Amino acid sequence: MGNLLIPSRVCVETVSESDLDFDEMTKCSPETMETIASSSLDNPAYTSEAIEWDKYTLDAWYHPGLDHVMISPPLVIKELSQTYITRLQDSSDPCVDLVKSLKARMSWCGSKSCIETKDSLKQKTKEWFVRTSMCSTKIGAHPKPATSAKEVIDQIKSSRRCLESFSARTSHSIYLFPWNSRCDISREFRVWVKFGRVVAIAPYFCAVKLDWLRPDDAEGIGLKILEFFESDAIKEAFSNDNFQNAVMDVLYTEGGAVKLIEFNPVESSGGGLFSFKRDARIFRGEEEKVVMRIVADDS
CATH class of the missing domain: 3.30.1490 (Dna Ligase; domain 1)
Structure with a gap:
């Protein structure tokens, strides 16, 4: 019998540098943008009750059990x-x-x-x-x-x-x-978690093509990030039903290890290579595979 091909859980998509929408990259979700625009509060991104910051502060999610998976x-x-x-x-x-x-x-x-x-x-x-x-x-x-x-x-x-x-x-x-001098921002990834599962992955430094990140390698990196998310230490952070949606920032080291940087609210985070409007299906968790996007040369 021949080897059975196991379908990958990661779908890699490339975005040409000329197609980058820099304005869209920085935008939060439409709901957050509306909350900020209509609020009379000072610093509504931080003071509005629509964003439950108390779930996402380091005080809330850090525990010593995470030490070995952090940078x-x-x-x-x-x-x-x-x-x-x-x-x-x-x-x-x-x-x-x-x-x-x-x-x-x-x-x-x-x-x-x-x-x-x-x-x-x-x-x-x-x-x-x-x-x-x-x-x-x-x-x-x-x-x-x-x-x-x-x-x-x-x-x-x-x-x-x-x-x-x-x-x-x-x-x-x-x-x-x-201080970790080997923490290279060009090797950081943003991982969007919705309903307790990863739905999207993209480089944190997404405004240009990264020479080290090739499309042929992206799928393997995405799978390593998924394995990291499914590790016991990270699972514990998401064991609370109130903490099911987050942006997890990680570092992919030159040695191929994945390390945790921090968690942030989805509501206050920009979409990077994703658009909360155009990619609504992804953020609703309706795609079967995790979508990973990287920037590629114009062709």
Whole structure:
């Protein structure tokens, strides 16, 4: 008997560079766009009850069981009181006591006793990736590490996105991760999860063709991402019925491993290579296969 061909669970589609719709890439779902346009609230993307941010903050979904599947586990977590949030939003306040508190925690995490409790860390942490409960401080495609507690606070104060996110009615914290210089944005993927299953995959950096990502390899990468999604650690995050829709950001390393970056609400995320209008069937979960899109040369 000949070998039976097993149908792939991933359908790879290519988009020509000349067909990229840059305006559509940034748009959230029509429902979210309407909510924002009609709202009288300040920062409606964060304050509207239509987006249940409390399900998607790092405070909500992070647990130590995810450490081994993340790019880097958080070593410092500092909860923020409303007083601290107000002071962070005040450009004239240097937040000296918050800097002092962070410095103490960062110093301990750079000590030998702390490092030995983290198998993945073999040397003192001197550079940090900074984010708050809802977003990172990176601006554009090239984030920079913080090397001191003061730089952590300066990055947060300089991030309009972080400052606006503090208006969301949920808990807020500062998270510090060991800086990973091998985290290449061109190898990040956005994974749209609807009704507890993956429906779409595309590169996070989707405005140009990625030289390393070839159509012949895309299907295999998509299958690895699906296997990662079905792993026990990720399944646990989706075990709660209230957390069935999300955008999962992952890194596909040069060694072929998949690592978790974060989860975000579908409602507040742009479509990238997908359109929430034109691809409504995909986002309703009506396609049999997972659709993976990549950018290809014009032909």
